[in-house]
Amino acid sequence: MAERPYIVGNWKMNGTRAMLAQARAIDRASQNLMKVEVAIAPPYTLIHATHREVEQIGVGAQDCHPDPEGAHTGDISATMAADAGAKFAILGHSERRQDHGESNALVAAKASAALEAGMRIILCCGESEETRDAGKAESFVTRQLKASLPENLESPEESLTVAYEPIWAIGTGRTPTVEDIGAMHSAIRALLVELYGEEQGQLVRILYGGSVKPENARELLDADEVGGALVGGASLTAESFLGIVMAAADTADA
Numbered sequence: 001m002a003e004r005p006y007i008v009g010n011w012k013m014n015g016t017r018a019m020l021a022q023a024r025a026i027d028r029a030s031q032n033l034m035k036v037e038v039a040i041a042p043p044y045t046l047i048h049a050t051h052r053e054v055e056q057i058g059v060g061a062q063d064c065h066p067d068p069e070g071a072h073t074g075d076i077s078a079t080m081a082a083d084a085g086a087k088f089a090i091l092g093h094s095e096r097r098q099d100h101g102e103s104n105a106l107v108a109a110k111a112s113a114a115l116e117a118g119m120r121i122i123l124c125c126g127e128s129e130e131t132r133d134a135g136k137a138e139s140f141v142t143r144q145l146k147a148s149l150p151e152n153l154e155s156p157e158e159s160l161t162v163a164y165e166p167i168w169a170i171g172t173g174r175t176p177t178v179e180d181i182g183a184m185h186s187a188i189r190a191l192l193v194e195l196y197g198e199e200q201g202q203l204v205r206i207l208y209g210g211s212v213k214p215e216n217a218r219e220l221l222d223a224d225e226v227g228g229a230l231v232g233g234a235s236l237t238a239e240s241f242l243g244i245v246m247a248a249a250d251t252a253d254a
């Protein structure tokens with residue numbers, strides 16, 4: 001476990017203003033759990049209100065357009081997300097790659113735009129069940145990640161977080177074994193060291209995502225090279241999300 005675990009809630013397409021009470025509760029409790037870095041990525045419509053509501057936790061976006069402005073009906077640029085209060089953007093989530101046909105090159109362009117707008121990035125990667133069954137998970141994920149990384153990344157240790165999310169584990173209640181997570185995160189670590197050098201490559205946090213819950217968080221967070229978690233369903237109530245944050249605080253103490 002990294003020195004300061006990073007626990008990020010991805011609210012996906014969930015949440016109206018009523019959810020701000022959950023954000024507030026997460027924020028207030030996190031003020032007593034400073035060993036853990038806590039953040040949430042609400043839908044765009046709640047970024048500004050969440051940003052105003054919280055004092056301690058980070059607030060981020062779930063995507064951004066690669067251009068700073070222009071004729072792109074319905075899209076939101078990195079500059080606009082940052083202006084609303086987002087300090088980071090989640091990019092390359094498998095749901096974006098699947099639902100919107102996002103290529104690695106587009107993810108890299110979005111990541112570049114987010115950095116340009118002064119945000120940190122959480123870059124997602126992960127294999128399908130077929131790829132894992134074919135024994136190709138590690139080669140697929142490292143290739144996908146390498147092709148999705150932006151070229152203008154100057155301080156990876158500050159600006160970049162990687163999230164490994166096997167597609168078959170998202171929202172399914174299934175998770176890889178601790179050994180499989182450790183092996184994948186070690187392969188990602190080796191790529192980061194190859195790209196950014198020993199010192200910086202070792203400092204980039206690699207989160208695990210996919211069916212993380214309060215009940216399994218401790219075990220998953222203890223896997224090799226896991227620096228935190230990207231949480232979907234279990235981040236939607238303060239109670240379950242804080243259960244995960246507390247498990248991370250325990251691992252940081254251990």
Ligand code: 13P
Pocket residue numbers: 010093165169170171172173209210211212230231232233234
């Ligand atoms: P679940 O935690 O709901 O499996 O979602 C994981 C995820 O996709 C977070 O980005």
